[in-house]
Amino acid sequence: MTHAQLVVLGGGPGGYAAAFLAADEGLDVVLVESEGRLGGTCLLRGCIPSKALLHVARVISEVDELRADWGVEYSAPKIEIDKVRARKDKVITTLSAGLGQLAKRRNVRMIQAKGVLEDSTTLRLEGSDPSIPEGGKVTFDHLILATGSVPAMPAVFDLGSDRIMDSTGALRLQDVPPRLLVIGGGYIGLEMGTVYAHLGSQVSVVELTAGLLPGADRDLVRPLHKRLNGLFGDRIYLETKVGSLGLQGNEVEVAFEGPAKYGVERYDRVLVSVGRRPVSRGIGLENTLVQVDERGFVACDRNQRTADPHILAIGDVAGEPMLAHKASHEAKVAVEVVLGKPAEFDKLAIPAVVFTDPEIAWAGLTEDQAKREGRAVEIATYPWAASGRAQALGRVEGLTKWLVDPETERVLGCGMVGPGAGELIAEAVLAIEMGCEVRDISEAVHPHPTLSETLMNAGEVFFGTATEIYKPRR
Numbered sequence: 062m063t064h065a066q067l068v069v070l071g072g073g074p075g076g077y078a079a080a081f082l083a084a085d086e087g088l089d090v091v092l093v094e095s096e097g098r099l100g101g102t103c104l105l106r107g108c109i110p111s112k113a114l115l116h117v118a119r120v121i122s123e124v125d126e127l128r129a130d131w132g133v134e135y136s137a138p139k140i141e142i143d144k145v146r147a148r149k150d151k152v153i154t155t156l157s158a159g160l161g162q163l164a165k166r167r168n169v170r171m172i173q174a175k176g177v178l179e180d181s182t183t184l185r186l187e188g189s190d191p192s193i194p195e196g197g198k199v200t201f202d203h204l205i206l207a208t209g210s211v212p213a214m215p216a217v218f219d220l221g222s223d224r225i226m227d228s229t230g231a232l233r234l235q236d237v238p239p240r241l242l243v244i245g246g247g248y249i250g251l252e253m254g255t256v257y258a259h260l261g262s263q264v265s266v267v268e269l270t271a272g273l274l275p276g277a278d279r280d281l282v283r284p285l286h287k288r289l290n291g292l293f294g295d296r297i298y299l300e301t302k303v304g305s306l307g308l309q310g311n312e313v314e315v316a317f318e319g320p321a322k323y324g325v326e327r328y329d330r331v332l333v334s335v336g337r338r339p340v341s342r343g344i345g346l347e348n349t350l351v352q353v354d355e356r357g358f359v360a361c362d363r364n365q366r367t368a369d370p371h372i373l374a375i376g377d378v379a380g381e382p383m384l385a386h387k388a389s390h391e392a393k394v395a396v397e398v399v400l401g402k403p404a405e406f407d408k409l410a411i412p413a414v415v416f417t418d419p420e421i422a423w424a425g426l427t428e429d430q431a432k433r434e435g436r437a438v439e440i441a442t443y444p445w446a447a448s449g450r451a452q453a454l455g456r457v458e459g460l461t462k463w464l465v466d467p468e469t470e471r472v473l474g475c476g477m478v479g480p481g482a483g484e485l486i487a488e489a490v491l492a493i494e495m496g497c498e499v500r501d502i503s504e505a506v507h508p509h510p511t512l513s514e515t516l517m518n519a520g521e522v523f524f525g526t527a528t529e530i531y532k533p534r535r
């Protein structure tokens with residue numbers, strides 16, 4: 062029977078990062094992935110294809126702005142959807158092939174199969190790929206579980222028609238539907254809604270709670286909501302429930318129940334983006350000591366250890382936040398723990414980015430969290446209207462805010478909204494992890510004119526010394 066020191070189950074950003082590092086450290090590694098290529102949700106049907114399409118959306122939107130505000134004339138864009146789809150697919154293929162090469166060069170043994178745990182040290186390999194060794198099993202000293210997550214599709218919406226899509230279906234980009242309804246105002250729904258709206262769909266969004274992006278700071282969401290209202294033609298229905306979906310020929314009939322929208326409406330396609338569920342069922346965890354919580358997440362400690370001494374868990378299956386960079390950092394911790402090193406996942410700031418236009422990004426402590434935990438914080442906010450660069454771009458709706466510990470003046474959290482916020486937040490992550498005081502940021506020379514200055518300027522606001530805005534000195 063095949064044996065490995067380490068088996069990694071799942072080839073997404075958690076799984077391949079773990080397998081590659083473990084091989085670099087000299088372990089004998091088997092990576093089991095049910096799909097024919099590496100990359101997982103993030104590369105094949107998540108982060109990367111959505112950002113490739115958002116790039117197209119952003120350029121279209123910037124050209125629209127030139128036409129509307131700057132007196133520059135272009136004719137209206139002509140979208141060849143087959144070419145857009147092919148370009149997006151090429152990005153995926155290039156990156157996935159690169160991962161395959163890297164696995165080979167590191168001597169990671171790749172097996173294409175569905176892995177099911179028979180006990181704490183044996184994985185059964187289901188499938189018919191020639192990479193499956195004779196006997197159809199692999200035994201191991203340690204296994205890192207990195208099976209990720211899949212879109213949640215409530216049974217009431219699941220009518221077995223491709224007119225009702227999850228995020229994977231929406232990223233396939235079969236066509237540009239004249240009328241698209243997005244169910245769920247979370248980041249995936251808003252990113253995909255943005256893409257389809259710029260490609261030419263009339264997009265509507267329905268959200269059960271009182272605001273878009275539940276859980277995100279309202280100061281950051283407000284400018285985005287305003288701009289999306291423009292893009293979606295005021296068709297954002299909050300505090301509204303979709304009672305039922307029904308197929309009527311080539312249309313989907315949707316019954317709404319709520320103050321923002323009541324009654325029946327028809328759409329060409331519906332995107333259901335109401336969350337994701339961890340892949341912890343059907344993989345034999347009941348044959349091990351691994352514990353799963355009521356939402357299906359595998360319980361693990363700060364060392365990524367589960368209740369089974371042979372099994373560690375990382376990435377989406379190991380809990381929130383379900384983000385690729387969390388998965389790959391947990392992968393490093395898990396491998397170091399397998400190697401007997403004293404590692405643990407103790408990050409102060411895991412950044413979150415919503416890649417809409419404007420982008421929203423935050424890291425570290427949020428205002429809501431500070432309130433919940435009864436922590437005193439001082440908040441210093443810099444409006445982008447005061448930034449020369451934001452004015453030059455014609456994008457003044459943004460803001461940057463720091464959450465500062467009033468005693469130590471250390472930065473505890475940061476939130477931003479505005480074009481490029483997703484790139485800018487990296488400085489805040491470093492500052493929070495390094496335990497910077499707000500003065501470190503306000504006194505570091507930032508290049509002018511850039512949006513990165515708003516991080517420095519928000520620091521100056523804390524001391525009442527920002528040149529471009531007046532706030533009495535502390």
Ligand SMILES: Cc1cc2nc3c(=O)[nH]c(=O)nc-3n(C[C@H](O)[C@H](O)[C@H](O)COP(=O)(O)OP(=O)(O)OC[C@H]3O[C@@H](n4cnc5c(N)ncnc54)[C@H](O)[C@@H]3O)c2cc1C
Pocket residue numbers: 070071072073074075076093094095096100101102103104106107108109111174175176177207208209210228249340344375376377378383384385386387388416
């Ligand atoms: C539309 C969309 C956009 C996103 N955008 C972002 C973003 O911008 N930034 C960000 O950080 N995150 C984003 N995410 C989330 C991100 O994709 C996930 O957090 C990330 O992929 C999780 O990595 P993972 O390794 O835990 O699992 P996954 O990437 O889900 O990989 C799990 C892998 O395990 C395999 N597998 C599962 N069960 C088995 C089994 N029994 N046997 C063999 N193989 C198995 C699956 O085939 C899959 O390849 C997005 C997600 C979606 C859907």
